[in-house]
Amino acid sequence: MEKRVKKTFFTVATIALLLGNGVLINAQVTIGADIAPNSDALLDMTQGVDNLSYKGMLLPRVMLAGTKVSTPLSAHVQGMFVYNMNKNSYGSDGTDGVYEGIYYNDGSRWVRVEEGPKWFYMPSFNLPIPSVGSFSFNLYKEYERQFTKAITNPLFMSSNSAVTTITDPLYTPEQLDFVVIDYDPTIITVTSITPQGVMYYNVLTTEIPDRSYINIVFRVK
Numbered sequence: 001m002e003k004r005v006k007k008t009f010f011t012v013a014t015i016a017l018l019l020g021n022g023v024l025i026n027a028q029v030t031i032g033a034d035i036a037p038n039s040d041a042l043l044d045m046t047q048g049v050d051n052l053s054y055k056g057m058l059l060p061r062v063m064l065a066g067t068k069v070s071t072p073l074s075a076h077v078q079g080m081f082v083y084n085m086n087k088n089s090y091g092s093d094g095t096d097g098v099y100e101g102i103y104y105n106d107g108s109r110w111v112r113v114e115e116g117p118k119w120f121y122m123p124s125f126n127l128p129i130p131s132v133g134s135f136s137f138n139l140y141k142e143y144e145r146q147f148t149k150a151i152t153n154p155l156f157m158s159s160n161s162a163v164t165t166i167t168d169p170l171y172t173p174e175q176l177d178f179v180v181i182d183y184d185p186t187i188i189t190v191t192s193i194t195p196q197g198v199m200y201y202n203v204l205t206t207e208i209p210d211r212s213y214i215n216i217v218f219r220v221k
Contacts, residue, residue, distance in 0.1 A: 031044070032045050061084075067097075067109045067111070070105075076105055076107055076109065081102065082103055084098055084099070084103050085100060086098055086100070120220075121216070123142070123143065125146070127214060130206075132205065132206060134191075134203075135203060140178070141197070149163070175221055176218050180193065181217055183213060187209075189204065
């Protein structure tokens with residue numbers, strides 16, 4: 001009886017050891033087919049040798065409380081993907097609303113995955129022309145002011161009272177490239193633009209003709 005118990009224990013321990021080694025050796029896994037995973041993938045989901053699948057991946061469905069808070073996670077986790085079911089356009093702090101759809105976490109906030117243009121024109125503004133000389137103008141601050149419903153823009157009005165920003169969330173300077181594409185070179189000369197969106201320019205004359213212009217595009221990285 002004692003020998004049988006020892007033999008059984010040895011067999012179970014051996015199987016456990018082999019399985020453990022198998023997990024360590026086969027760190028890459030294929031789900032959906034009995035084929036080897038792609039050599040560059042930790043997890044390969046496919047249904048056939050033709051690398052085609054006929055079903056999708058169902059993301060975890062959660063109720064986000066806002067873009068700035070990690071809820072329902074205990075903390076922000078960079079690279080986390082979820083499908084948000086909460087349609088509340090106001091976040092927990094009243095400003096960072098969320099919408100139904102796929103979100104990923106960048107380590108400090110939830111970012112909505114959505115289709116759309118990768119660039120947009122800067123809103124209309126009056127470029128200061130105080131005198132002949134060198135000046136600067138913060139393009140990002142003007143975008144932030146006009147695109148946000150706040151004390152800084154009391155003229156902000158929407159058909160949807162829940163709308164507090166034009167882009168959701170408001171892009172940061174690090175997410176944008178600031179590009180001047182056209183202007184009247186007889187009035188100003190643009191010399192440089194910083195990564196933070198500050199444009200430096202020289203004023204050549206204070207005699208501003210009608211229909212003077214400057215076209216600026218914000219390119220989303």
